[in-house]
Amino acid sequence: MKTAILIAIIVLADSAGDVLLTKGMRQVGEVSTFAPRALLAIARRAVRNHHFLASIVFMVMHFVGFLAVLSWADLSVVFPATTLVYVLGTLTAKFILQETISMHRWAGTMLVCLGVGLVSLP
Amino acid sequence: MWTERIRIIALLAVAIISQAVGNVLLSQGMKLIAEESQLTWNNWVSIFLQAVQSPSILFGVGFYVIFFVLFAAALSRADLSFVLPAISSEVVLNVAFADYFLNETVSAIRWTGVLLISIGVGLVVQSSPRTFGIAGGQDTMAEGGR
Numbered sequence: 001m002k003t004a005i006l007i008a009i010i011v012l013a014d015s016a017g018d019v020l021l022t023k024g025m026r027q028v029g030e031v032s033t034f035a036p037r038a039l040l041a042i043a044r045r046a047v048r049n050h051h052f053l054a055s056i057v058f059m060v061m062h063f064v065g066f067l068a069v070l071s072w073a074d075l076s077v078v079f080p081a082t083t084l085v086y087v088l089g090t091l092t093a094k095f096i097l098q099e100t101i102s103m104h105r106w107a108g109t110m111l112v113c114l115g116v117g118l119v120s121l122p
Numbered sequence: 123m124w125t126e127r128i129r130i131i132a133l134l135a136v137a138i139i140s141q142a143v144g145n146v147l148l149s150q151g152m153k154l155i156a157e158e159s160q161l162t163w164n165n166w167v168s169i170f171l172q173a174v175q176s177p178s179i180l181f182g183v184g185f186y187v188i189f190f191v192l193f194a195a196a197l198s199r200a201d202l203s204f205v206l207p208a209i210s211s212e213v214v215l216n217v218a219f220a221d222y223f224l225n226e227t228v229s230a231i232r233w234t235g236v237l238l239i240s241i242g243v244g245l246v247v248q249s250s251p252r253t254f255g256i257a258g259g260q261d262t263m264a265e266g267g268r
Contacts, residue, residue, distance in 0.1 A: 031195035071152040093203035100253035111242030118235030
């Protein structure tokens with residue numbers, strides 16, 4: 001039960017972090033170069049972006065929860081369970097980030113979820 | 123746009139390997155600490171101090187930071203709904219690593235799950251990596267994942 005609650009918190013924090021990070025990075029601009037100066041400029045814009053900063057808070061929350069739960073449960077159980085975030089992520093991508101989810105992508109995501117479910121069985 | 127797709131997939135592949143390696147290191151580090159002291163919220167300070175002195179945990183965090191940077195870079199150019207399922211292939215690596223390095227038992231059912239995830243990721247990476255538009259920026263990919 002302790003594990004289930006912590007996993008729920010981890011999944012919610014991770015989803016919130018993903019959406020905020022995506023929003024932030026789309027505002028910051030495309031990373032399409034390896035030129036150090038350009039990368040530095042992007043990094044500077046990123047650390048001033050509110051969505052980006054908020055996403056880090058949620059990612060840290062996710063990370064601390066993940067560390068805690070790993071100390072008593074098997075990685076091969078914990079990790080797949082936290083990947084429920086893929087379902088939540090695809091839904092938020094469609095409804096919040098206005099992405100187009102093709103049939104291929106839905107089918108693939110559903111297979112991933114099914115696979116994750118199987119992997120998570122005790 | 124296959125070249126852009128391949129670039130994003132290459133970026134994600136490195137990200138996935140970083141996170142999988144990070145996971146193994148963190149898991150090892152935390153279990154070592156758990157063997158030495160009771161993990162309760164009352165002694166979180168001493169656990170934290172042990173954690174920041176543990177090489178496994180520090181390297182694990184390092185690999186997580188690499189993952190985060192690559193993940194953010196991928197999200198600046200590709201859909202979240204493309205990147206997320208693609209990243210789930212790390213489950214495959216995690217199960218394999220847990221089996222190989224951490225000696226956790228991995229059942230036949232879990233391996234079946236790993237197979238389904240692989241097929242699912244294969245389907246997702248065939249869809250167009252980018253369907254969102256950037257105001258005043260480039261076109262979204264013409265094939266639009268239809």
